[in-house]
Amino acid sequence: NAGVTQTPKFQVLKTGQSMTLQCAQDMNHNSMYWYRQDPGMGLRLIYYSASEGTTDKGEVPNGYNVSRLNKREFSLRLESAAPSQTSVYFCASSLQGFNNSPLHFGNGTRLTVT
């Protein structure tokens, strides 16, 4: 089983450019999440999708948009990248919410905005 797959693994953008981070899971999970991890800040929730067809804001949603394309796929879009968005982005999924099932994480996308 691949689990949670994120693409790309690395990306460098110039300020103002746009890009979409892709995430797919093959575990038939209902819920999916996007986190960013920064040194000294820990993991912070950007957006989540409790189930197919729904998305909600997390702790740090500004500057991002998401799409739950289907049950398997949850993408994160940066419309106009800023240096403050330099980070490692993790996608995760769970069968239901975290109280009922653990989060399974992908291996991250390392994004640098210059």
Next chain:
Amino acid sequence: TQLLEQSPQFLSIQEGENLTVYCNSSSVFSSLQWYRQEPGEGPVLLVTVVTGGEVKKLKRLTFQFGDARKDSSLHITAAQPGDTGLYLCAGGSGGSNYKLTFGKGTLLTVNP
């Protein structure tokens, strides 16, 4: 915003030593999870504790949830180099089943 404070931030020990990592908050959590993250990879769940006072063991790792469900600890006995990694605690509130709050982590290095 609920906060989870982890201590120590960094820990470097010799193989065979014991250690304890702490996760504290002023808020009550409905559940608390511990993850381990290795370089270049995503976090992997170690354990979930739900009941105040609960103790769970995973081989040489012992996890405890405080009676008031505001704090937790992770104790490792006879640490091995394979235990090296970033240990993260994460707490869930009763208000949402989807917004998990993470601590900043404890970076453990076990030297052979």
